[in-house]
Amino acid sequence: MKTIIMTFVAAVFLAIPAQAQAPWQQVAQQVAAVARQARENADQTKTIIEGERREIMAEQDSLKASINARQKRFDALKAEYESLLARERELQEELAAQDHELKTIDGAIRTAAKQARDYFHESLTTPEFPERGTVLATVLEPDKFPGLQGIQSLLTLFLDELRASGSVTRRTGGFIGPDGKDRSGELLRVGTFTMAYRQPDGHIGFLRPNSDGSRLTAVQGDPGWTLSDMMADYFDGKGLLFPVDISNGAVFSRLARQQTGVLEWLSSGGLLVWPIILVGVAALILVVERFYSLSRIRGNSARNMTTILEMVNRGQWKECRRFCQEQSSYPTCRIINHTLQYLGNTREIIENAFQEGLLKELPMLERFLPTLNVLAAVAPLLGLLGTVTGMINTFQIITVYGTGDPRMMSGGISEALITTQLGLAVAVPIMILHHVLERRVDRIVGDMEEKGTGFAVALMKVGKIKTREELDVAA
Incomplete structure (x- = not known):
């Protein structure tokens, strides 16, 4: 700046003519004084600026130190914050694990308490301890x-x-x-x-x-x-x-159900129970009649046959017929009495006469046995029909109400099971009794056939059975 002022002053002097330089000396002095004052002011300004610069630099250093300190504090707080966040995560995980354990323990305790409530609800000791x-x-x-x-x-x-x-x-x-x-x-x-x-x-x-x-x-x-x-x-x-x-x-509930009566049990089986019972009653009547009738028929006629053969060998035909009439309770005697009417004919005629007498006896012996066989087949069929009816009712209930309440389906299932059970319970004894009666008839028929064959042989020995040639010569 000083150089600028001096250059300006020199230019002024060079531009001023010589005759005019004298008055300008005062001006130069004044300018020099102003320059000096300007230099002094500049020096003062420079001093002020330097002082302010030093203050600013000192303040800058102070601010930098403060910033560094705050940065260090921030870094320390940030590290502490991150450490606290990590600790928080660890504590949250631990709390979650403990909460899960507590929920598990709480669930186990409540489950045990509910089981205890259900158990004590049916326990005989609960009325003693109402608390x-x-x-x-x-x-x-x-x-x-x-x-x-x-x-x-x-x-x-x-x-x-x-x-x-x-x-x-x-x-x-x-x-x-x-x-x-x-x-x-x-x-x-x-x-x-x-x-x-x-x-x-x-x-x-x-x-x-x-x-x-x-x-x-x-x-x-x-x-x-x-x-x-x-x-x-x-x-x-x-x-x-x-x-x-x-x-x-459970045994007490079964005992209570057993005390409800047979009629209630039968009524739960539906309408088809009564036809099955009717079949059983009819079969029972027929079985009683057959046992009574067959018990009066004497099948073992060996002693009577011995007497008859003795009379045949002696030729006592009238006495033989009288004896057979007296012993008419024996089917064999009735057949032999019928056969005696054809004495003196061929063997074929005698055998046909015997078979004719046997055929007359069979209807009485086998009476009602086919009926029993039919009843034994009808009873389980009625039970099966009841089963189908009960299952149809069950599926109809399922269609309307669904399967939410099993008790609503118990009626149809009960009807199905009871009719089947009752049908089999009726059919099995009928079949067994039919077999017993059939075997009894077979024994009686076998005895009659055996004795008839023996009678025919005895007639041949005494000559009461002739050949066709002998019959033709006699004719």
Whole structure:
């Protein structure tokens, strides 16, 4: 800048003429003074600028140091943040694992509690310990973890039931009688599967839990004389044996169903049960008649045949015919009496006469046997028809209501099974009895054929059977 000022001043002097330089000396001095002042001002400005520059540089260094410190702090915080994020992920994974374990434990506890509720609902010991319902309700409370206390309570219930299963207790308590009224009496529990009662009047029976499991109700049906006496002796301390039920009440329900009666069982089989019963009754009447009739027919006629052959050998024909008429209860004697009418003819005529007498006897012997055979075939066919009818009803129910409720299909299935069972139950005895009667008739016919052959041989020996030549000569 100084150089610029000096150059400017020199140019001014060179441009001014010589005659005018004198006044300008003062101007030069003034300019020089101004220049000096300008230089001083410039120096001051430079000094100020240098100071400000140093301040700025110092402030810049301070800012850089601050930035570096903040950057280091930021890096440290970032590293700590990333470390905390990693720790958070680890804790979340651990929490998820623990939550899964807790859910698994909670599910296991609740499943065990539900199973216990279902089991205790049908347990004979529940009426003795009604507080079980409160404990189970607490454990099964929704949106609440059972905790250690709930687990201990549930375990205590199972242990109490386990101890009860190995004990025999007697107490006095109330129950619902067979008539549906409240009763009281002496109660005896054997383990957790059998419970019986004895009323003050001496009536004895078994007990089962009612529908909600809170009370005991008497089992429908009489246990019978044998079991009642055994139970009474045990109640009185006279016996060491007591009947127990290991089927969890299944045998009692079967006993109750058996007490419903035959008519109810038959009515559940549908309309075709009655034709099957009618077939059985008709077959029974025919079988009784055949056994009665055949029992009056004497098939073993060996002694009578010996007498007849002796008379034939002596030629006592009138006496022989009289004897056969007297012994007419024997089919063989009736046939021989018929054959004696053809004495003196050929062997063929004698044999035909014997066969004619035999054919007269067969209808009486075989009467109703074909009918029994037909009835034995009709009974299972009626049962099969009932089966088809019942299955049709079942499929119609399935078509309308679906398969959601099996009890709606039980009527058709019961009808199908009962008619088949009843048809076979009627047919099998008929077939067996028909075979027995048929064998009886075969024995009688065989005896008659055997004796007839022997009679023909005896006639040949005494000459009462002639050849055709002899008959032609006599003619």
